[in-house]
Amino acid sequence: MKSLWDDEAAAAFANDDLAMRVYTSRLLGSSDDLVMHGGGNTSVKATTRDFFGNELEVLYVKGSGWDLKTIEKPGFPAIKLKETCMLAELETLSDPDMTRQLRALMLDPSAPSPSVEAILHAILPAKFIDHTHTDAIVTLSNNPRGEAILAEVFPDCLVLPYIMPGFILSRQVNEAIKRNDPGQYRGIILMHHGVFTYSEDAKTAYENMIELVTRAEDYIAAHGTSEHPTADHPVDLLDLARIRRAVSNTRGSAQLAMLDKSPDAQGFASLPNVADIATRGPITPDHVIRTKRIPAIIDTKPAAGVPEIEQFAADYRAYFEANSHAELQILDQAPRVGIWRSAGSIAFGSSVKECNIITDIARHTRWAIQTGESIGGWEALPAKDIFELEYWVLEQAKLGKSGTPKPHQGKIAMVTGANSGIGKSTCEALAADGAVVVGLDVNPDVVAQLDGSGMTGMVCDLTDSASVTTAVEQVVARFGGLDIVVCNAGIFKSGETIEDHTEQTWDQTLAINLTATQRFLTATIPYLKLGINPSILVVGSRNFAAPGPGAAAYSVSKAGITQLARVAALELAADGVRVNVVHPDAVFDTAIWTQEALAKSAARYNMTIEEYKSKNLLGREIRSTDVARLLSTIASDTFLATTGAQIPIDGGNDRVI
Numbered sequence: 001m002k003s004l005w006d007d008e009a010a011a012a013f014a015n016d017d018l019a020m021r022v023y024t025s026r027l028l029g030s031s032d033d034l035v036m037h038g039g040g041n042t043s044v045k046a047t048t049r050d051f052f053g054n055e056l057e058v059l060y061v062k063g064s065g066w067d068l069k070t071i072e073k074p075g076f077p078a079i080k081l082k083e084t085c086m087l088a089e090l091e092t093l094s095d096p097d098m099t100r101q102l103r104a105l106m107l108d109p110s111a112p113s114p115s116v117e118a119i120l121h122a123i124l125p126a127k128f129i130d131h132t133h134t135d136a137i138v139t140l141s142n143n144p145r146g147e148a149i150l151a152e153v154f155p156d157c158l159v160l161p162y163i164m165p166g167f168i169l170s171r172q173v174n175e176a177i178k179r180n181d182p183g184q185y186r187g188i189i190l191m192h193h194g195v196f197t198y199s200e201d202a203k204t205a206y207e208n209m210i211e212l213v214t215r216a217e218d219y220i221a222a223h224g225t226s227e228h229p230t231a232d233h234p235v236d237l238l239d240l241a242r243i244r245r246a247v248s249n250t251r252g253s254a255q256l257a258m259l260d261k262s263p264d265a266q267g268f269a270s271l272p273n274v275a276d277i278a279t280r281g282p283i284t285p286d287h288v289i290r291t292k293r294i295p296a297i298i299d300t301k302p303a304a305g306v307p308e309i310e311q312f313a314a315d316y317r318a319y320f321e322a323n324s325h326a327e328l329q330i331l332d333q334a335p336r337v338g339i340w341r342s343a344g345s346i347a348f349g350s351s352v353k354e355c356n357i358i359t360d361i362a363r364h365t366r367w368a369i370q371t372g373e374s375i376g377g378w379e380a381l382p383a384k385d386i387f388e389l390e391y392w393v394l395e396q397a398k399l400g401k402s403g404t405p406k407p408h409q410g411k412i413a414m415v416t417g418a419n420s421g422i423g424k425s426t427c428e429a430l431a432a433d434g435a436v437v438v439g440l441d442v443n444p445d446v447v448a449q450l451d452g453s454g455m456t457g458m459v460c461d462l463t464d465s466a467s468v469t470t471a472v473e474q475v476v477a478r479f480g481g482l483d484i485v486v487c488n489a490g491i492f493k494s495g496e497t498i499e500d501h502t503e504q505t506w507d508q509t510l511a512i513n514l515t516a517t518q519r520f521l522t523a524t525i526p527y528l529k530l531g532i533n534p535s536i537l538v539v540g541s542r543n544f545a546a547p548g549p550g551a552a553a554y555s556v557s558k559a560g561i562t563q564l565a566r567v568a569a570l571e572l573a574a575d576g577v578r579v580n581v582v583h584p585d586a587v588f589d590t591a592i593w594t595q596e597a598l599a600k601s602a603a604r605y606n607m608t609i610e611e612y613k614s615k616n617l618l619g620r621e622i623r624s625t626d627v628a629r630l631l632s633t634i635a636s637d638t639f640l641a642t643t644g645a646q647i648p649i650d651g652g653n654d655r656v657i
């Protein structure tokens with residue numbers, strides 16, 4: 001492992017302990033072989049002044065919610081050092097008491113809570129403490145000969161057996177360093193957990209960490225390999241959607257299923273003994289709250305209901321029964337990782353962010369397992385220890401901050417005509433309600449237009465069936481399925497009577513508004529049938545029920561998609577797919593309403609443009625955001641028992657009513 005220390009950069013922080021702490025913490029954080037997603041923690045001991053100006057010894061230790069990769073000074077709450085050390089001398093200290101006392105020792109009560117490993121940092125007698133969960137060293141300890149290997153590779157380190165993090169770990173280390181002066185060691189290695197290095201100066205603590213990790217890497221290179229098989233297999237997207245549905249049903253809420261089909265993920269999933277080696281346990285118990293203890297192993301061609309997921313849930317219940325004590329509540333029984341034979345590794349989660357974290361951990365885990373196998377065998381901690389951590393209140397608290405789930409959390413949506421108007425607003429509404437949304441548009445601007453959180457713009461000509469199929473397949477390959485489809489794309493040309501309709505207006509209007517909608521449905525229906533509370537939404541028009549002169553092609557196309565939706569509702573009800581139509585009117589903040597079209601329509605009613613804009617019974621102007629909110633609501637569980645409906649959003653129209 002290469003040191004990233006830069007004397008020149010570090011010189012700027014020479015007189016600022018906390019700034020130096022930020023600098024080397026970020027060096028550690030920049031390598032995900034050392035720490036991943038909030039893992040690992042660092043501290044520095046310094047002197048500061050309290051509110052009254054009195055000098056005070058404090059520990060600045062990583063606060064919860066911060067990541068070493070991006071940490072800044074406010075990420076290190078200051079706690080009173082002497083009193084923190086006194087906590088380690090107690091016979092017992094419950095988790096709630098530890099959390100409360102650490103918070104009580106903070107100089108600034110509004111700072112983030114100190115790391116659960118804060119006491120350990122306090123008692124180690126050095127200024128700078130670095131702690132990582134490095135793959136290479138933990139892999140050496142996850143071996144049948146783990147203790148012997150560590151003794152051989154790290155004769156100058158204090159190696160301690162695994163113990164739960166938190167107070168009891170602090171006590172274990174406190175007792176150990178009373179017997180053995182830590183100054184004589186390069187570092188402290190905690191079996192199945194990680195490494196501490198420490199020094200009076202930041203550079204030595206950091207360089208010692210790099211040196212210890214390099215030794216582990218050298219051992220692996222000499223006795224085994226960290227190069228692993230790769231593979232390249234096609235993936236059946238309908239099977240992926242089936243797997244996603246089974247996991248969502250077991251979890252009780254829609255989940256994304258993000259497949260990693262990289263060559264190394266497929267290589268691992270293709271190993272004949274993958275079911276054996278992948279289910280022995282995680283690299284370190286810490287990962288359990290993200291990934292559960294083990295992945296579900298799914299056959300290359302799973303049976304219709306994907307019984308592997310049911311089996312996983314049953315095994316999870318057995319694991320809970322075997323290890324549970326006191327009054328623990330069982331957590332959900334759905335897997336977070338699926339090893340899909342030959343196809344790769346799937347991350348199941350409620351958001352892209354959560355899935356990305358799971359994918360990263362899964363990638364590191366398969367590296368560690370295969371590397372471990374090459375140096376004599378992969379042996380994780382017993383299930384009992386993993387369970388202790390999974391159901392540890394302090395770990396669960398890290399996950400419990402997400403709040404109430406949004407109505408479309410974990411759902412996957414596609415919207416056509418997404419570059420502007422109702423389409424763009426609908427993408428935003430669905431994303432705000434928790435869905436991941438892909439908006440299609442023929443206009444390449446859509447990519448920049450939908451650059452917000454949870455949204456992706458994709459360029460697609462809806463009149464080209466092959467492009468539509470490709471777009472749908474890309475969405476399913478990326479997120480695992482499809483639940484909500486909004487058929488919105490359309491063009492509008494008025495002012496041509498039937499008598500003088502050009503062939504071009506007629507053909508183009510029907511091709512885009514009607515035929516493309518049918519093609520889009522044909523491409524999406526196989527996946528919607530495997531969706532979670534799936535819903536098709538068709539954007540019709542008031543024009544269907546109350547046509548006006550001079551827009552025959554448009555009116556016919558909207559009547560056509562309304563009829564298409566009614567047939568779809570009949571055909572798809574048995575599969576649980578709802579199909580509903582909204583009929584907006586007078587939504588003027590859309591691309592089809594050019595100033596010219598607006599003027600023509602207003603003139604036809606002998607009105608000014610302003611009068612024309614709110615000419616409905618409620619006298620209410622309708623915006624694309626109003627239509628978007630309605631569409632998102634119809635796609636939600638509120639409308640779970642509604643299909644084949646036509647819902648106007650037109651401010652009330654006497655010709656429709």
Ligand code: ZN
Nearest residue numbers: 040117131194
């Ligand atoms: Zn740790």
